[in-house]
Amino acid sequence: MRRIMKQNILKAAILAAGFCCTVGCSDNDSDLTIYIPDAGTAVKANFYIEDEPYVQTFNVAVTPETYPQLTEYGLPNDAVVHLQADPGKVDEYNAKNGTEYELLPEAAYDLTEEVLVKAGTPKSEEAVITVHAKGNIEAFKEYLLPVSITSVEGAVADHCCQTIYFIFRGSMDASNMELLDRTGWEALSASSEEPKEGDWGHSGLKEACLDGDLNTFWGTDWSTQHPQPPHWIVIDLKKTTHIQGFACQAREEGYDGPKEVTVEVSDDNATWTVAAKFKDIPAQGEFRSFLPAAVDGRYLRVTITAVNGGPHVTVSELNLF
Structure with a gap:
């Protein structure tokens, strides 16, 4: 009887050891x-x-x-x-x-x-x-x-x-970006303007693309010289500005907005650095896009190298973000 009990105890010990191996006791x-x-x-x-x-x-x-x-x-x-x-x-x-x-x-x-x-x-x-x-x-x-x-x-x-x-x-998403405050920005120069647009309340002058009014726009000369692209405008931001993206708004009536645009920045209005080139801009509505990389600059030059619908271009608003 004692021998049987010893054998059972030994078997139990062996089983316990095996169980420990299974659950990791051997580690x-x-x-x-x-x-x-x-x-x-x-x-x-x-x-x-x-x-x-x-x-x-x-x-x-x-x-x-x-x-x-x-x-x-x-x-x-x-x-x-x-x-x-x-x-x-x-x-x-x-x-x-x-x-x-x-x-x-x-x-x-x-x-x-x-x-x-x-x-x-x-x-x-x-x-x-x-x-x-x-x-x-x-x-x-x-x-x-x-x-x-x-x-x-x-x-x-x-x-x-x-x-x-x-x-x-x-x-x-560029559409969710807050536009920069344009207070104090100044349109310094442009390749051409069209003052006759003022007869219909559209201005046509370079300043109109910064006035916040979608009924006005900067337009290139169509009454005298009829210049072909490229058309350009230079804007003084008045201080060095961190720029992540570009936005432009075509006029509400018409199909003569920018189609291809080059955006450049400068610290001195003399030496320019290309920040971005955009193609296939829609003929109507607002276009927004991030730059390939954020840039800093005081002066902005926007050059329109191709136009939707003809040689003349109109731009209702220019913005940055």
Whole structure:
């Protein structure tokens, strides 16, 4: 009888050992560490800049100390992982990768500062980066945010894989962009004007494309010289202005608005830099588009190289954003 009991106890011990192997008891728990999957790489996040913030999530995970890979068993106990933005690593990243990213402004985001890794689970709950882009970042510009593990309670941080890099880029719909205030802007010169449009209350003078009245417009000469494209106008913005996009409004009646346009900027009204070229502009309504890249300048020159409907052109309003 005693012999049978000893055999049963031995069998139970063997079964228990096998069960431990199944659930992970055979892992050396002291060799398990905490790391960030995708650490060292760049995670790119593209989104629209809107009233609601953009949310980016990520996890920290459990790995055998010998190599960063996910273990299916997890830790024997809960662990708390502390996270923090790591601005000092921006210069390091740029130097290593030949980039020139700026740090995501502090006002533009909130970061989960600690996450829980529950016992027996291979990864943490989600860490959250909430990006408050509107009013805090420039559209179409990429910003870098390194996030690092600063400390771990209840476990050990891995010897590597402690920092992840996020590259955030917000874009916008041009139709939703707020136009720049044109107070003080001055139309300095134009290739030609048509004063006779004033007989019908349309002005025809270069200043009319800045007056905010859709019933008036700048028109090129049709009563005397009949110049062919290109037609151009120069506007003094009165101060160095940051420009992200261009807008023009065709007159409400007629089909002689710009079809192809070159936009240039200058600091001195002498040396010009091409900011954008636009083609296939609709004959009616408002046209808006972002520039390929934002520019700064005090003077604006708009050159119309092709016209919808004929050689003469009319422009009701010119705007920037």
